[in-house]
Amino acid sequence: MQEQDLISTVIRPEVRALSAYKVADATGFIKLDAMENPYTWPEEIKQEWLKVVHDAEINRYPDPEAKSLCRILKQYNNIPEQSNLLLGNGSDEIIQLLLMALPANSRVMAPEPSFVMYKQIALCLGLDYQGLPLVANSFDLDLPALLESIKTQQPAIIFLAYPNNPTGNLFDTNAIKSIIENSQGLVILDEAYAPFTDASFIAELPNYKNLLVMRTVSKLGLAGLRLGFIAGNPEIIEQLNKVRLPYNINILTQCSAEFALSKPEMFQEQTNTLRNERARVFLQLSTLSGITPFPSSANFILFRTAKGKATETFAALKEKGILIKNLAPQQGLLSDCLRVTIGKPDENNAFINALKNTI
């Protein structure tokens, strides 16, 4: 049999049409491309953690519901008593799980540009994905257009990243409420960048049956663990639980996350430093001619270079050992745009200096 015949026999056309999510090899670079927290733990905390790992019963299946971790996450994130939680192997897995539960041919909606996995997973599952453009330059929601699309297309689910990735802004609160109120389907507020903003829809959960809030520990400083959660209406969480694989949160993640979240002051200090650095990097970027940074409530900053200069600026930074994200190939509202993750002060300085010498 020809290889192509085999592929078309066993792989759905919508999957064949996709490209896999690619991650750049960052070996040897100052890594400012993936919204990771640059700080590791003090040695004494690592030693304490190793004792916890030492006692993990690796021969046993983990608690399938991760009850103890759920309690801690609920407390750490001020989740209302009446809301329930479902955990995922990263919030990426939760997006997949939400979409797998939808009726066949459902419509999935998200603003664009936004987090690419909404579209990637929707297409992969053969769902009807529709991206709705944000307003140019402000990157805010185009509310009239969104409400019109909701009315005519009746999406089963809408994803809103709050703050949005890759633009960094918070959408207007009243626009979001209006979307929730006018939607017959689910509205998912993806609060992956919660550690870097005080804005949140978690307190609104009891007010809306169709609102779910998703968070992750990745951007907080635990990207290697792969742990996310979604909170909201217990009746919906109960249904989603049927789609979830029984032991999706492994025992090392469960015990390590519990341990880490018992050190809130450590994360508070790290994220405060990153917030201050974000303000400093923003100011520095604003002074560079030909560079336009966009205000951010996350741990990264989107900025625009002079026309047609983004890809060469990205390459020149890479040549100088600094890896950021080139968004220019996505074109449209992201034409000439690059995204830099906020790192440690010396990493940020290296980035700013390299950029100065590049433009």
Ligand SMILES: *Cc1c(COP(=O)(O)O)cnc(C)c1O
């Ligand atoms: C990074 C990111 C995620 C993915 O988080 P994981 O928990 O690491 O899978 C989800 N949503 C947005 C908007 C992100 O930027």
